[in-house]
Amino acid sequence: MTIQSGVSLLQRVVELQDLKTFRELNWTGTFGDYLDIVARNPKVTRNAFQRIYDMIMSYGHEEFIDAKKKLIRYHFFSDPSFDADDAIFGLEIPLMRLVNFFKAAAQGYGTEKRVLLLHGPVGSSKSTIVRRLKRGLEQYSKTEAGALYTFDWYMGIIDSENWDWRQAPESEWEKCPMHEEPLRLIPAETRERFIEELTDGYNGEYAIRIVGDLCPSCRFNFRDLMLRYQGDWSKVIRHVRVRRLVFSEQDRIGIGTFQPKDEKNQDSTELTGDINYRKIAIYGSDSDPRAFNFDGEFNIANRGIIEFIEMLKLDVAFLYDLLGASQEHKIKSKKFAQTDIDEVIIGHTNSPEYRRLENNEFMEALKDRTVRIDIPYITRLRDEIKIYERDFNKKRVKVHIAPHTLEVAAMWAVLTRLDEPKKPNLTLLQKLKLYNGRTLPGFTEDNIKELRKEAPNEGMQGISPRYIQDKISNALVNYQADGYINPFMVLNELENGLKNHALITSEEDRKRYRDLLSVVKEEYTEIVKNEVQRAISADEEAIKRLCANYIDNIKAYTQRERVRNKFTGQFEEPDERLMRSIEEKIDIPESRKDDFRREIMNYIGALAIEGKTFDYKTNERLHKALELKLFEDQKDSIKLTSLVSRVIDKDTQEKIDVVKARLIRDFGYNEQSATDVLNYVASIFARGDMKH
Known part of the structure; x- marks a missing residue:
C-alpha cells in the first residue's frame, strides 16, 4: 500500500469537489x-x-x-x-x-x-x-x-x-x-x-x-x-x-x-x-x-x-x-x-x-x-431472504455463512406469519412454496389466489425480521472461533431465544413456533440430501453416457426394435430394468411409462426437425431422474456412510474429496461447512441403512 502525504490527500479532496453543483444548489436571483x-x-x-x-x-x-x-x-x-x-x-x-x-x-x-x-x-x-x-x-x-x-x-x-x-x-x-x-x-x-x-x-x-x-x-x-x-x-x-x-x-x-x-x-x-x-x-x-x-x-x-x-x-x-x-x-x-x-x-x-x-x-x-x-410482514420467501442477504453479505461479515443458513432462518420467519391452509391436502410448508412461485402437482395460480383471499390478515402477525437478524448476529458472535456458521447454529439460536421473546405472551404460540422449527429442519435435511446427491452425481460424462443409454433403449422400445450391445455386438431386447430404474426416480408409474417414453422421443424428433440436438439439461424431469439414478449407482462405491465410522480407505477418500471440492466450487461451501454437510448426510444414510 502506497502511503500518500497529507498535502497530496488535501489536493485530492479539492479535486473531488463539485463546485458547479454547489453553485447551482446555492443559486440566488x-x-x-x-x-x-x-x-x-x-x-x-x-x-x-x-x-x-x-x-x-x-x-x-x-x-x-x-x-x-x-x-x-x-x-x-x-x-x-x-x-x-x-x-x-x-x-x-x-x-x-x-x-x-x-x-x-x-x-x-x-x-x-x-x-x-x-x-x-x-x-x-x-x-x-x-x-x-x-x-x-x-x-x-x-x-x-x-x-x-x-x-x-x-x-x-x-x-x-x-x-x-x-x-x-x-x-x-x-x-x-x-x-x-x-x-x-x-x-x-x-x-x-x-x-x-x-x-x-x-x-x-x-x-x-x-x-x-x-x-x-x-x-x-x-x-x-x-x-x-x-x-x-x-x-x-x-x-x-x-x-x-x-x-x-x-x-x-x-x-x-x-x-x-x-x-x-x-x-x-x-x-x-x-x-x-x-x-x-x-x-x-x-x-x-x-x-x-x-x-x-x-x-x-x-x-x-x-x-x-x-x-x-x-x-x-x-x-x-x-x-x-x-x-x-x-x-x-x-x-x-x-x-x-x-x-x-x-x-x-x-x-x-x-x-x-x-x-x-x-x-x-x-x-x-x-x-x-x-x-x-413479508410472506414471500425469496423477498425475506433478500433482507438477510443485504445485512449479512460478504462485505460486512468476515465469518463464512454456509449455504441455506439465511434461507432456513427466513423460511421459519415466513412460516410463523402464514395462516394454516383450509385445504386438507395442503401443508403450511407447501403453502409457503406456492407463495414463493413454486409449482406443486394439483395446484394452479387460481388456487394461490384463493389461499390469499381466505387469509386477508396474513403477515400481520408472526416473527419480526429484527428477531431473526438478532439471532443470526448472536450465531456469528458465538461461533466466530469456528470461522463459519451453518443452519443448525442459527436454528438453535432461534429456538433458544423463544423462551425470552418479549412479544410472545402465549405458550400456545411458543409451542407452534418450536414445531415450525422442526418443519424447517426436516426441509433443510431434504435440501442438503439433494445437494450432496447432485455433487456426487455431477460427473457430466457419466450422466451423458447414462442418458445416451436410456435414449437408445426407449427409442428401440417405442419403435419395437432391438438394441445392439456395444460389448458383445449382439442385438438384445430393450433394457426394461434400466429404463424403469430411471423413471421411478421421478415417480413415473408403470401405467404411464409408455406415455413418458413417447413424450421424450417426440421431443427429440421435434428438435431434429428444427436442426437442434437433444440435451438432457433442457428436460428438467429427465435431468433430475438421471442425477438420482447416477447417485444411487455411485453412493455405494463412494461409501459415504464410512464417514460416520471414520474408517475410510484411500480410494474412497479420493472420491469423497472430489465431492467436497464440487460442494465448495458449485454450491458455495468452504472446507469446514462442506465437511460438516457431508458428515450430516452420511449420518442420514447410515440411519437409513440400519433401518433396512
Whole structure:
C-alpha cells in the first residue's frame, strides 16, 4: 500500500469537489429571475404531494404478474443505488396503495386532505418506508427535476434606483422561516390575472396555482414595506431575493420529525413554534412575529414532509393541530392567526395502538381524516431472504455463512406469519412454496389466489425480521472461533431465544413456533440430501453416457426394435430394468411409462426437425431422474456412510474429496461447512441403512 502525504490527500479532496453543483444548489436571483425559471419550468411550483409522487416515479417502475394478478414494482423503494441499507422487498401491494395515495393527492382528488397512517406489526418496514421518502426528498431537491425555490427579505434602506442586491451583506438578509413558495408574494387581488397570463398556452401535467397566504413573519415584512412605499409593489419586490431550496432533515429544512414523549411533558409548541421571550423586550409585544420562533416541526416541514413516530401516542391536544393541518392545510401558532402550510403528513403505528384508536369514540374526527395502509410482514420467501442477504453479505461479515443458513432462518420467519391452509391436502410448508412461485402437482395460480383471499390478515402477525437478524448476529458472535456458521447454529439460536421473546405472551404460540422449527429442519435435511446427491452425481460424462443409454433403449422400445450391445455386438431386447430404474426416480408409474417414453422421443424428433440436438439439461424431469439414478449407482462405491465410522480407505477418500471440492466450487461451501454437510448426510444414510 502506497502511503500518500497529507498535502497530496488535501489536493485530492479539492479535486473531488463539485463546485458547479454547489453553485447551482446555492443559486440566488431576483423575483424577476424566478419568474423566468417558472416560465421555462412550471414544475418548480409543484406542491408537496406532487413533488413526492414525481420523485417516486422518477426512479421508474415495472409491471409483473403474480398469481394472475398484475402488480407494479416501484424501483424507488428497492433501488440499491439510492440507499441499499433501506431497500424494501416484497411489499408490492402496500407500496402500490401508498403510491396511489400520492397520485390521487397530486391530482387534487381529496387524499391531500388526509393524514397517511402506516399500520402494521413491529419491524414491518413502516419507519423504513418513511425514512426512505425523507431521504429521497433530500436527494430529489438537489436534482434539476426536483428543484424548488424560496425567498429572503432585505429590510434595510434602498436609496438608489441602481441598488445592487448582491452587494447587501449576508447578515442583513432575513430568511422566510417557513421556506414558502415565492409566488405567494403576488398580491391576492392580482393572482388570478397573473396566473392566466403566466399559463397562457401551458398544458402541463399540473396546473400552476398560488395557494395560501404568507406566513406571519413574511406577512409582517410585506405589510411594512408596502406602507414604506405607499403600496408600490414593484419597489417592495426589490427587497426580495429568491434562492434555491434544498431539503435537509439535519438542518430542519423541509423535513420534520416528531416523536411523542411522556404525556405529561408533551408541548404543542414543538409542532407550531413558540414565543421568543428575549425578543419581547425589543419589540414590545408577544404577538409581534419578530418575537416568535416559527421553528415547530409543522413550520420547518413546510413544502416537504413531516413524520409522526408512533402517532397514536400523541396527546389529544396535539390531534387538534393534526386535524387542521390535514383537512385545512393550516396550523395555529400561539398569538397568531391560522397559517397556511403545504406538506405531507405521514405517521405510523403498531396494531395495539391502532386498536386503542378504534375503541376511542373521541378519536372519530381523526379516524375520518386518516387513510390507513397496512404494512404486513413479508410472506414471500425469496423477498425475506433478500433482507438477510443485504445485512449479512460478504462485505460486512468476515465469518463464512454456509449455504441455506439465511434461507432456513427466513423460511421459519415466513412460516410463523402464514395462516394454516383450509385445504386438507395442503401443508403450511407447501403453502409457503406456492407463495414463493413454486409449482406443486394439483395446484394452479387460481388456487394461490384463493389461499390469499381466505387469509386477508396474513403477515400481520408472526416473527419480526429484527428477531431473526438478532439471532443470526448472536450465531456469528458465538461461533466466530469456528470461522463459519451453518443452519443448525442459527436454528438453535432461534429456538433458544423463544423462551425470552418479549412479544410472545402465549405458550400456545411458543409451542407452534418450536414445531415450525422442526418443519424447517426436516426441509433443510431434504435440501442438503439433494445437494450432496447432485455433487456426487455431477460427473457430466457419466450422466451423458447414462442418458445416451436410456435414449437408445426407449427409442428401440417405442419403435419395437432391438438394441445392439456395444460389448458383445449382439442385438438384445430393450433394457426394461434400466429404463424403469430411471423413471421411478421421478415417480413415473408403470401405467404411464409408455406415455413418458413417447413424450421424450417426440421431443427429440421435434428438435431434429428444427436442426437442434437433444440435451438432457433442457428436460428438467429427465435431468433430475438421471442425477438420482447416477447417485444411487455411485453412493455405494463412494461409501459415504464410512464417514460416520471414520474408517475410510484411500480410494474412497479420493472420491469423497472430489465431492467436497464440487460442494465448495458449485454450491458455495468452504472446507469446514462442506465437511460438516457431508458428515450430516452420511449420518442420514447410515440411519437409513440400519433401518433396512
